[in-house]
Amino acid sequence: MTNIFSHQLITLRRRKNLSQNDLARKLYVSRQSISKWENGEAEPGIDKLINLSEVLGVDLDFLILGKEKLNDLIIKISGLKKAFSQPVLQGINLNIYGKDRIALLGSNGAGKSTLAKIIYGEIEADSGHIENHINIRNDLNVMTQNDVLMGDLTVIEHVQLTALIDKVYSRTFIEQMIRKFRLEKQKNTYVSKLSGGQKRRLALLLALLRESKLLLLDEPTVGMDLSSIDFFWRYLDHVGGCVITITHDFNQIDKYFSRVLLLKDGKIAQDISVDKIHSHNQTIEQWYRQYNDGEEQA
Numbered sequence: 001m002t003n004i005f006s007h008q009l010i011t012l013r014r015r016k017n018l019s020q021n022d023l024a025r026k027l028y029v030s031r032q033s034i035s036k037w038e039n040g041e042a043e044p045g046i047d048k049l050i051n052l053s054e055v056l057g058v059d060l061d062f063l064i065l066g067k068e069k070l071n072d073l074i075i076k077i078s079g080l081k082k083a084f085s086q087p088v089l090q091g092i093n094l095n096i097y098g099k100d101r102i103a104l105l106g107s108n109g110a111g112k113s114t115l116a117k118i119i120y121g122e123i124e125a126d127s128g129h130i131e132n133h134i135n136i137r138n139d140l141n142v143m144t145q146n147d148v149l150m151g152d153l154t155v156i157e158h159v160q161l162t163a164l165i166d167k168v169y170s171r172t173f174i175e176q177m178i179r180k181f182r183l184e185k186q187k188n189t190y191v192s193k194l195s196g197g198q199k200r201r202l203a204l205l206l207a208l209l210r211e212s213k214l215l216l217l218d219e220p221t222v223g224m225d226l227s228s229i230d231f232f233w234r235y236l237d238h239v240g241g242c243v244i245t246i247t248h249d250f251n252q253i254d255k256y257f258s259r260v261l262l263l264k265d266g267k268i269a270q271d272i273s274v275d276k277i278h279s280h281n282q283t284i285e286q287w288y289r290q291y292n293d294g295e296e297q298a
């Protein structure tokens with residue numbers, strides 16, 4: 001149990017904005033005990049586990065095993081249509097589950113960003129229905145293609161502001177994230193002065209500050225150098241919940257996704273598990289070239 005429990009404890013404590021001391025006080029234990037539980041050096045007894053689940057507001061199962069009906073349906077999309085001057089989405093039907101790692105593929109202009117924008121509520125569909133089983137405001141994190149960064153803040157100010165808005169403010173956590181995303185040297189640089197790749201890294205950092213049940217990433221690695229791209233995919237592997245990534249970066253996605261969707265002619269033309277693609281001895285890129293036949297390759 002130790003690894004999952006330790007991870008859950010750290011995550012849930014942060015989500016509640018509690019320090020180790022705060023939690024220790026609530027449970028009538030020492031801060032060192034909390035630290036040992038979080039480091040996997042000791043485990044609490046059953047009475048403390050029950051107290052913990054009450055204080056953290058989660059089921060015992062979820063606290064110990066990390067199982068929160070994770071594979072439940074989180075979004076059901078039916079008959080979704082959207083046109084601008086031309087039809088773009090022409091009847092999207094799609095079920096999204098809590099543990100999915102989805103690569104959303106398709107040619108330029110296929111409508112991937114449009115579908116993402118409808119899911120996170122930036123634009124409305126013309127018709128069709130979206131059944132949300134998550135709270136789009138609290139449980140959805142987005143990193144969009146457009147630069148939504150505020151150029152007249154410094155990197156650290158931007159992270160602090162977003163952490164405050166997301167209610168995950170902690171000085172140590174912010175420093176840690178800036179270090180992890182290799183933006184230490186740029187900490188006091190104005191965002192407007194960052195390079196394109198550094199801006200992408202900052203945008204990703206901001207999207208990952210708070211936990212989410214659904215993380216939507218629209219071409220996250222565009223403009224990143226190779227080491228940032230490596231870092232990005234590895235980091236993504238440790239993010240909890242469902243992740244939907246729009247990407248043309250085929251180099252690494254075989255390792256990090258469980259499901260691939262191909263958007264073509266306004267519909268989900270293919271919906272397949274990565275295991276199935278691999279069982280045919282294909283990479284996702286080979287599969288994509290086969291099924292997106294004749295279309296412009298990205």
Ligand SMILES: Nc1ncnc2c1ncn2[C@@H]1O[C@H](COP(=O)(O)OP(=O)(O)OP(=O)(O)O)[C@@H](O)[C@H]1O
Nearest residue numbers: 084085088106107108109110111112113114115246
């Ligand atoms: N706000 C808008 N007004 C008019 N047309 C739009 C708008 N947004 C998107 N479109 C059009 O809808 C189509 C789909 O665009 P979308 O950005 O969803 O494609 P995409 O699959 O994300 O493409 P890419 O891979 O190039 O990012 C395109 O033809 C685009 O020009």
